[in-house]
Amino acid sequence: MKLRGKFITFEGGEGVGKTTNLTFLRDYLIQHHIPVVVSREPGGTQLAEKIRSLLLTKHKESITEQAELLLMFAARSQHIRHVIEPALAEGSWVLCDRFTDATYAYQGAGRNLGASTIQWLEHFVQQGLTPDLTILLDAPAETGLKRAKQRGELDRIxxxxxxxxxxxxxxYLLQAELEPARIKIIKADQPLVDVQNDIIGLIKHFFVNEH
Incomplete structure (x- = not known):
């Protein structure tokens, strides 16, 4: 019987280095002979990627806050069923660029929708699935937005x-306060080598006896 894999998510606002550091951790796990699957939200499956495109493309018709929230969970449902759960069951570690904490931050706080509806949808869609560890890359909003603008044209969000x-x-910081055992904050505005040393420190602390 295969040991169930670990589910690790990377969270944070725009321009905090999620993709760079997720790739770094992927390479570290591969070097240590740990099978790994990398994915993202919204997205991760063919249908969920189409929903991602709907969410991030600028439209003449505005997307309501409620529609945005429901589309996020529609994509998440596909992602969990077709990617995350099968990979974990096979013993792979899943590294995901954003998950439900992003929904609490962007739709709950950013769109002012609050937490109660998100909590209901989380229970309905995820059926108890939560990350084993969430790495929250934190930087001032001004810093992250400046970095995002340097990457090129901005999407709808x-x-x-x-x-x-x-x-x-x-x-995001409120989520970390509510779940300090799972969500660990790393300062994203420090030198990259320090960010990555902090990430490896977390992995060794959380999963010292794994594999």
Whole structure:
């Protein structure tokens, strides 16, 4: 019987280095002969990627806050069923660029939808699935947005106001306060080598007896 894999998510606002550091951890796990699957939200499956495109493309018709929230969970349902759960069952570690903490931060705090509806949808869609570890890369909203703008054209959500991203950051920090055992904050505005040393430290602390 295969040992169930570990589910690790990377969270944070725009421009905090999630992709860079997720790739770094993927390579570290591969070097240590740990099977790993990398994915992202919204997205991760063919259908969920189409939903991602709907969410991030700028449309003439505005997307309501409620529609945005429901689309996020529609994509998540597909992602869990077709990627995350099968990979974990096979013993692979799943590294995911964003998961439900992002929904609490972006839709709950950023869009001012609050937590109660998200909590209901989380229970309905995830059926108890939560990450084993969440790495929250934290930086001031101004810093992250400046980095995001340097990458090129902004998508629909990246093009939001600074006050929106301030609420998103506060939403993330609130999540970390509520679940300190799972969500670990790493300062994303320190040198990259220090960020990555902190990540390896977390992995060794959380999973010292694994594999």
């Amino acid at each position: 990246e093009d939001e106001t600074l006050s929106f991203f301030g609420r998103v950051r506060r939403g």
